[in-house]
Amino acid sequence: MAWTKEKILINIEKLMRSKFSEPREAFDYFDEDKDGNLTKSDFKKLLKEAKVSSLIRGLVxxxxxxxFDANKDGFVSWIEFQEAIKESGIKK
Known part of the structure; x- marks a missing residue:
């Protein structure tokens, strides 16, 4: 299976629809340390749950x-996450 951007977004969208009722719920779930920011590790967890291949998970x-990190501080805040989800076309 070829892992295209579209395929990854479809998998993430399926995860969002099946597990969460709104994007904020997803953000809070994947924010493991509950500091209000997502890290690369948090994104890896999201991708794992979205069944993205472990071979490309780190790169993705x-x-x-x-x-997603608009202000380039090394973290993704709720506002940045919300904006990126909107721009990506992922539906809640």
Whole structure:
């Protein structure tokens, strides 16, 4: 199976729809240390639950961090996450 951006987004969307009623619930679930920010490790957990191949999970998590982290502080806040979800086309 080829892991395209579209396929990864579809898997993430399926996860969001099946497990969470709204994006904030997903954000809070994946924020393991409950500090209000997502890290690369948190994104890896999200990708694992979205059944993204372990072979590319680290690269995709890094890409997501860089794409979602608007202020480039090394963390993804709820506001950044919300904006990135909106821009990606993932539906809640």
């Amino acid at each position: 998590a890094e890409f997501m961090m860089q794409s």
